[in-house]
Amino acid sequence: MTTNTASITIAPPTLSLPALFLKFLRFGALAFGGPVAQIAMLRQALVEDERWIDKGRFNRLLAVLQVLPGPEAHELCVHLGMIARGRIGGLLAGLGFMLPGLVLMLVAGWAYVTWVAGNLTLAGALLGVQVAVLAIILRAVVRIGHHIVENALLGVIAAASLVLTLLGVPFWILLAAGGLTYAVSHRPLVACAILAVALALATAIHLLSGSGDSLHAVQGIPVTTFALFVAGLKGGLLTFGGAYTAIPYVRSDTVGRGWIGDGAFLDGIALAGVLPAPLVIFVTFVGYVTGGVSGALAITAGMFLPAFAFSLVLFERLEAIVENPALHRLLEGIAAAVVGIIAATFVQLAYATGLRVTAPLGALAIFAVALAVVWRIKGAWVTPALVAGGAFAGWALFT
Structure with a gap:
């Protein structure tokens, strides 16, 4: 039996703003080990497990952030929050x-x-x-x-x-x-x-x-x-x-x-x-x-x-x-x-x-x-x- 990969949904789940904030608050509480470990945690949770965005888009986004000033992991959270709930979502995810x-x-x-x-x-x-x-x-x-x-x-x-x-x-x-x-x-x-x-x-x-x-x-x-x-x-x-x-x-x-x-x-x-x-x-x-x-x-x-x-x-x-x-x-x-x-x-x-x-x-x-x-x-x-x-x-x- 073959799996129809096209049927796999690649999009953030429907989250309320408080739920989105609490989700990234949990990420922040577990953000030990510097940016490499933090980005790996976000990749595993939101790309591999929950499929908010596909791997190619995640990699392109990360490449963009690495040439801009600012902590990459934090900017990544802001971007992912925006993908889920717009600019308010990005603000809450970053906070x-x-x-x-x-x-x-x-x-x-x-x-x-x-x-x-x-x-x-x-x-x-x-x-x-x-x-x-x-x-x-x-x-x-x-x-x-x-x-x-x-x-x-x-x-x-x-x-x-x-x-x-x-x-x-x-x-x-x-x-x-x-x-x-x-x-x-x-x-x-x-x-x-x-x-x-x-x-x-x-x-x-x-x-x-x-x-x-x-x-x-x-x-x-x-x-x-x-x-x-x-x-x-x-x-x-x-x-x-x-x-x-x-x-x-x-x-x-x-x-x-x-x-x-x-x-x-x-x-x-x-x-x-x-x-x-x-x-x-x-x-x-x-x-x-x-x-x-x-x-x-x-x-x-x-x-x-x-x-x-x-x-x-x-x-x-x-x-x-x-x-x-x-x-x-x-x-x-x-x-x-x-x-x-x-x-x-x-x-x-x-x-x-x-x-x-x-x-x-x-x-x-x-x-x-x-x-x-x-x-x-x-x-x-x-x-x-x-x-x-x-x-x-x-x-x-x-x-």
Whole structure:
């Protein structure tokens, strides 16, 4: 007996708006293990089991989202919610998916400020966690670079971005120069002109600022709810290539302004890695530590606003936009520059962490073991295990 595959319905079931919200709230509560695990969970539930859309459409949708800024898994939820119940459904699906992580991170931020920050008995354990997180970030840089840096020119853009970021060149110059250079790389004279303009602009900014350390050039700016919203919005608009790409921009606008230290910043990244949420939820922790509940909500709203906006506003046009070859090359060049900026941020974080280490050999051992584990082993349990192991090793070595 043959099965008539044409009779299989490929469409979302009829769901009320509350039922849709609760469905994606459940997905959010189970969203451990980072974007790969989260996307796999959504694929299994809504494509394989419930057949909301066919596999080909899902793959095309995922390809579109991967070249846009924002956490892919969250944007995927917004799109699937729209397929089921229109724009209201997309809004509810996105809110449901992010809500568990947001609530848990608010609780974590409160606990950190109330009991952990300034507790000398926990200082060694926290330092161990921060060293382990550095290994996780380095592995992410390599993994992102492997997928983005596909030829020599993209490698040159990434390397130049790394060096120039460490020299204090503003990120927006590097993103623009990287994207435009790669987009017109078939016209060498135009590419050279773009690089010359970028170099002249960077030199002028360097001379006017009087300092090459752009990270600390804006210290003294007061913490405001609006400033935290803008910091999150910048990160949300510039997360090309995955959630780790938000780290340098948020760090520049918070650590760079003296609102939070590098140690607490890394603690937030560590917590985000073990909670059921997109990794960018670390901004909620940063916002809470620097500005309380209002600051946490403001920076989180800024971070997730582009993810909602791109999906809700441009839903019908996204595939047509990314089919443009010139735009595709522009985005590839920007993404390569982002790889260099993340790598530079890793160097800056490692340097700041190293200044607080009292036992360098012990720190190197924690870093080496964590790097070996994250390099060779995959699974949702890896990051929580490294955080726990780093805390124990740090308590033993640095306390």
